[in-house]
Amino acid sequence: MGIHISKCQIKPETLAYWRNPTKEEIKFGYGAIHYRDFDFESCFNDNGFQKVKVRASDDGLIYYSCNDEYFTTSTAKLEKIEVN
Numbered sequence: 001m002g003i004h005i006s007k008c009q010i011k012p013e014t015l016a017y018w019r020n021p022t023k024e025e026i027k028f029g030y031g032a033i034h035y036r037d038f039d040f041e042s043c044f045n046d047n048g049f050q051k052v053k054v055r056a057s058d059d060g061l062i063y064y065s066c067n068d069e070y071f072t073t074s075t076a077k078l079e080k081i082e083v084n
Contacts, residue, residue: 014040015038016036019033038081052072
């Protein structure tokens with residue numbers, strides 16, 4: 001379970017997430033880990049907890065929170081994140 005929004009004293013504009021490269025990206029030489037920033041408010045669920053494993057609404061790829069260990073994020077519930 002991620003951080004609760006009430007525990008954030010300083011609220012940044014975005015939170016960083018990462019993902020593994022797709023097979024196509026590896027094929028074309030872009031095999032590094034990819035990072036992406038999401039809007040701060042959209043990174044929290046209805047209960048106020050941070051979404052640690054999300055599927056982006058625009059590209060359909062799965063991203064993991066940079067604030068948590070991979071073991072924690074890989075076993076977390078997959079949630080959707082809306083991208084404007």
